[in-house]
Amino acid sequence: MQVLLKGLRVVNPDQKLDKNSDILIEEGIIKEIGSIDASKCQDAKVLDLQNCVCVPGLYDMHVHLREPGREDKETVVTGSNAAAAGGFTGIACMPNTTPAIDSAEVIKLIAEKSAKHLVEVNPIGAVTNGRKGESLAPMLELADAGAVGFSDDGVAVKTSAILRSALEYSQMIGAPIIEHCEDESMAGGAMNESEISTQLGLPSIATAAEDIIVMRGILLSEYTGGKFHVSHISSSRSVELVREAKQRGLNVTAEVTPHHFTLSDENVKSFDTNFKMNPPLREQKDVDAIIEGLKDGTIDCIASDHAPHALEDKEMEFVYAPNGILGLETQLGLALTELYHTQRLTLEQLIEKLSINPRKILNLSIPQIAEGEKANLTILSPDLEWEVDIKKFKSKSKNSPFHERKLKGKSVAVINNSQLYYEDEFINL
Amino acid sequence: MEIKAKLIDEVGLKRTITRLAHEIIEHNRGSENIVLIGMRTRGEFLANRIQEKITKIENREPELGILDITLYRDDFRTRLKQPEVSVTNISFDITEKDIILIDDVLYTGRTVRSALDAIMDLGRPNSIQFCVLVDRGHREMPITADYVGKNIPTSINEEVKVKMTEIDNEDAVYLVEVLNDQI
């Protein structure tokens, strides 16, 4: 089947490409790029995409799919649907499932569930067996089965000794160790430690708890040469540490979530559990440091940490409620509204953060927009104004603090694996 | 609110109080066992004046207490404003005493009923007698005053307003017309 995309601006920083063009796709391959007359392709499905931008398919490297174990919150399929609706053609899923992704069998299960989907799902394997922090997981086997990185996400790797081993071992694969940076002995709070936590009387987590583990990872990466990636960075001090590490030429990268550049701990005053996540929302000065970090390249990419929770899980006393919010379907809108339309990042920089860099970190190939290439595209409308409606979310869960928020910029279509997702439908090409 | 008539003037009030004091003493065969309890707010001032009179007549001062019945009201849920509660000050023992309960106007009788409940919670008196300056009729409770200053039949849209120099700058009792039924 043919699909003709008309009126696009096509941008791919990786190819130094930025031009106005139409794209014709046949059987999932880019057949022609240029000015294409619709009358030449009578059978094609024609999409009029004036004012839209076509970029290499977006990639979210931090997603919780909850399968196996909590399929009531989300499954591989529903999570992938949410990804497509959010404008993503690829995601990396975290190993804190039940059982954890610490064996090839679990990876095979995920691969089966995602086999026919538009969205490509790349599993992140556990660093240690059961994520218990006691012994290394079989990383070579996991990598062979499809794992593209390793993490004990939910917690930091338990001991420095194990982290060192992991950084050494993973070098044989070239995959990053992705760390949830939180010192175990300082953990357990429900929000950021600041004058607001004092006023609200909630147990709190100091930014220092994150900075300590970031520094630990940087030092061990320096010592071993291994690849260290900071998950969901939130503390201004941590941003400084990563900046210095990069200046020293170390193999250190970092990601940030949309809620950490959009919200702050002021939001927690309502005691609404949709503002409870780990790492917690920080002070405005941390948010400002993160935006600087995005601008100067210290923070390589944006990743949602999409964490679905069932209604009965979140509708609870604040201290007991589980951490996390949805992210896939609001991520692009928030990035465009808070970073692009405010002139903090250019469109090229945004594409790097949302599409190119996450793949580089995971050693995945960057989609090329050229004739003969497999079509792996996101079509976005940067100026489209819309209001978030959680009732329309494709995710199985609804725990998002952004309901009814007005955003500017949205994904209009995605194409990958010979499928098109457009106007709420998956169409085979 | 429109004044329709002045029912009692300053001189009249003095005479009425004198008469009430005598009646109380007569009925109780002296003042040895009586205690006066005035109901906030104007009942308290009346009770003070009656106490003064009785002291003059009998050469001994009967005990005086002040009762706030807000906590015993029966109309919390229907009122439009929350009533302000004040302190009850009855520092003597009322057991086996003859209580002269004093108020300015007797109307539906509900206030007195509340007062009876309040007093019974303080002890077991020998008797409770009720002394009121004006009885305006329209009882909703089976209550009668033992000592009445003046009987003034009124209609529903009329009200009896008692003024006392302690807080009103004059001594008088007026009959007024009330334009809307808001109490």
Place this chain on the structure above:
Amino acid sequence: MALSSNHLLGLQDVPKEDIQLILDTATTFREVLERPIKKVPTLQGKTIVNLFFENSTRTRLSFELAQKRLSADTINFAKSGSSAAKGESFKDTVRNIEAMKVDMIVCRHESAGVPKYLTQISDANVINAGDGRHEHPTQALLDMYSIREKIGKLEGLKICIVGDIRNSRVALSNIYGLQAMGATVSVCGPSTMIPREIESLGVKVYHDIDKAMQEHDVLNVLRIQLERKAGILIPSVREYHNYFGITSERIKRNNPNVLIMHPGPINRGVELSSEVADGPFQIILNQVTNGVAIRMAVLYLLGTKPEEA
């Protein structure tokens, strides 16, 4: 005059007039507690549930007495630990109790924010009896009443709260309430027990108990939770007593006019010496009596509040 809210969730941002009304109303109820029959029929027919998810004998007892003396019907619901762990969710628990038609809920819970959550899932009047380390408004109100009763005023007084401020909802509520009434509040304790940026609330921090005693009219001494704190926040109970404990000798040396308060229960020999606990400088038992009067006042003001037209 009535309270400006249908609930008492805390004292932060509560207008001075509301606090004044509660303290003045409590005077009436303090008198009721001196009568032979300590009961008035005011809240007859009202049903009040004491929802205590955190253990507390004294606060619950005080509330229960207040409720019974107002002739209300009381039911007690005690549950320890996370309701989620035990099966029924908090929301379901509350909904079930409400379905039995209760008018007011008095709630204590270890998670801050729960009383506010209650107002969203229930129609009853909610009174916070302590939520996490956030607020304990009735305790602060009875503390203020007790100070006013003893000294005659609150405005212009200097009060210092001593002890584990970090884990204290009593401290926070007192800070908000006393400041609203024109008093100056400070805190004193080991650095590890002073919460981050407490100065943002307008309080001065002391680490020297002698100095604190010299410069304040009232010391409100908090309990040190022995089981939890020794070893991590303070080296030992012995060290705490030597450097922060209130003794008669300390009082006489620094400020024999200082008033000593404690919300209870007392750890004799730790925050206070036995001598001080039983001596002439403290008003601890007055606080307990006043606690019932304050709670009666709060229940009265919320329970008899007319419906908005």
